[in-house]
Amino acid sequence: MTKQCAAPDFSAEEVSSQAAPPPLRASDAREAAADFVAGLNPAPSARAVQNLVLLSSELVTNAIRYAGGVTALSFGADQRALHVRVVDPSPTQPQCRAPDLTGRTGGFGWPMVLRLASNVTVHRHGSRGKTILATLTR
Secondary structure: OEEEOOOOOOOOOOOEEEEEOOOOOHHHHHHHHHHHHHOOOOOOOHHHHHHHHHHHHHHHHHHHHHOOOOOEEEEEEOOOEEEEEEEEOOOOOOOOOOOOOOOOOOOOHHHHHHHHOOEEEEEEOHHHOEEEEEEEEO
């Protein structure tokens, strides 16, 4: 499911795309995701909207917590899928690790991203960071 390859540009078939200001908090990402899907016609399923909001929140949380913040956030949609793209300044590949059931050190976010998304690509920009693109069925 996870591929380390170039994160493609949003599809040529793309119906809609929107860049959001780089979020400082996960709540900013959730709000940006909800604003983006509110403007889509036809509207995605309620489940797809919930999953996009959750994916956005988790990707941004991970970027803030482990990668030095978010340098770009954008959303896209075509007839079949919704996309969220997060860019951060760390070249380090996301890692699956054992979840901390006490809640102190996490470990739940990246596995959740991989389960919710139909496709995840990570494109490293050398020492300048990476782009993570998560796609889910509309």
